[in-house]
Amino acid sequence: MRRLLLGLGALLYGAVLASGCADKAAEPTPALPVSRQGITSANVSYDNYIGLLINSRCRTCHNPASDLSTKAALDAWVNEKTYANAARHSVKIVGSIVQSNMPIARPLPAEEKALLQAWLDRGAPQK
Known part of the structure; x- marks a missing residue:
């Protein structure tokens, strides 16, 4: 059960990180x-x-x-x-x-x- 929770946590963290990078990609380079x-x-x-x-x-x-x-x-x-x-x-x-x-x-x-x-x-x- 603990492994499952850790895996889900890692998956969620990866999704949040990826969405943050996607948001930044839309911003112009200063x-x-x-x-x-x-x-x-x-x-x-x-x-x-x-x-x-x-x-x-x-x-x-x-x-x-x-x-x-x-x-x-x-x-x-x-x-x-x-x-x-x-x-x-x-x-x-x-x-x-x-x-x-x-x-x-x-x-x-x-x-x-x-x-x-x-x-x-x-x-x-x-x-």
């Missing part, structure tokens, strides 16, 4: 607190745009207080807000965002995805 003006695929760098994008968009879910983050994601790059760490994991970061539509609740606008891809294509420059 603007970043920095302008993209002047930032192009030819000059995008970690220092002028990508660092802020990663830290503002990813840390919403990938942080020690969130149930949505995995230990691997935290250990890989989110806990360390440094260029060296972002560059080391740039393929994984960009792939997760561009190909997997991360963040799940609010996928990034096409312009931000394009700038991430351009940063990776340019060799993930710091400056």
Whole structure:
């Protein structure tokens, strides 16, 4: 009986969590607190745009207080807000965002995805 109750509780929790994500998906992605003006695929760098994008968009879910983050994601790059760490994991970061539509609740606008891809294509420059 206890197993049944635990199973039903887990099912209910999953349904509530899924409905919360579905509700968030309908919300527009808020603007970043920095302008993209002047930032192009030819000059995008970690220092002028990508660092802020990663830290503002990813840390919403990938942080020690969130149930949505995995230990691997935290250990890989989110806990360390440094260029060296972002560059080391740039393929994984960009792939997760561009190909997997991360963040799940609010996928990034096409312009931000394009700038991430351009940063990776340019060799993930710091400056």
